[in-house]
Amino acid sequence: MQFHPTTLYPSGILLTEGCRGEGAFLVNSEGERFMQKYAPNALELASRDVVSRSEQTEIDAGRGINGSVLLDMRHLGPERIIERLPGSRELSMTFAGIDPIFEPVPVRPGAHYHMGGISTDTDGATELTGLYAAGECACVSVHGANRLGGNSLMETITFGRRSGRAAAEWALSNTTIDVPESLERDAERQLKNLLDRTSGERPWKIRDELGETMLENFGVFRSEDKMVRQREILQELRERYRNVYLEDKGDVFNSDLTQAIELGNMLDTALCMIEAGIVRKESRGAHSRPYDYPNRDDENFLHHSIARWRDGGVELSTAPVRMTKWQPEERKY
Secondary structure (H helix, E strand, C coil): EEEEEEEEECCCCEEECCCHHHEEECCCCCCCCHHHHHCCCCHHHHCCHHHHHHHHHHHHCCCCCCCCEEEEEEHHHHHHHHHHHHHHHHHHHHHHHCCCCCCCEEEEEEEEEECCECCCCCEEEECCCCCHHHHHHHHCCCCCCCCCCHHHHHHHHHHHHHHHHHHHHHHHHHHCCCHHHHHHHHHHHHHHHHHHHHCCCHHHHHHHHHHHHHHHHCCCCCCCHHHHHHHHHHHHHHHHCEEECCCCCCCCCCCHHHHHHHHHHHHHHHHHHEEEHHCCCCCCECCCCCEECCCCHHHHHHHEEEEEECCCCCHHHHHHHHCCCCCCCCCCC
């Protein structure tokens, strides 16, 4: 999971990196422009993982404000903010009640982008015949452990086109796929159970707790004890999910149903991430374990973590990283 350094407090809505590109400062509760300590050359224009970790370090050290730091644009002046950053100003005013022309805006690192996903080839084909994937849900392996800004456009535009074209060609030359009747019956039974339930817990409560606890225990910085604790929390949330209750019983445009199904998938995905994170005893890119494994370990962990769902749990394996022109650089995190 890549974290973006400037999401609004408390909503988590993203403010563009263009704010820092235009010259906005990040300051702590003491008014210090703290990026001078962590990236004295690049300052606020350092990579997302560096800025996010710097912010979180300040917050953890007690130099934050309500779990945030401040993004200060006032020195840019009203004309430049209105001309170059109108969207960020509008978001700040709408969701934080702050006009950045007059006051600094509270921001903090927020979960931004999945750098993993369903493993595909360069045409979007997965290991399941007839299933193609593209975009953030897929892993063509163009990110490594730390996505560059703009790579998401390559995933959507370049691989979206390749995957769409390949999927269309496949569909034109294949009529159907035989799905075992037992799988169809299982899916129908799960839907029926969701819709027939007359009482229980609303899905949004579990979803809120999932987001809050993952941010707390599997955020910018990770540690063994917190990840293990989050695994326990996920098991509890999964048990509660068995009793979710839907108010909408309809079979047309039922967003209540789709959100409940998505929540189940999110719980599965979160557990895959936790299990892979616990096993990866190093720091690499956005996976930062500064307290127990602060360094990158290419000897033992230069591989992809592959998670499959088997028998109600996560089965982990590895896959080699294919490197061509660019080799991993020597650095510590």
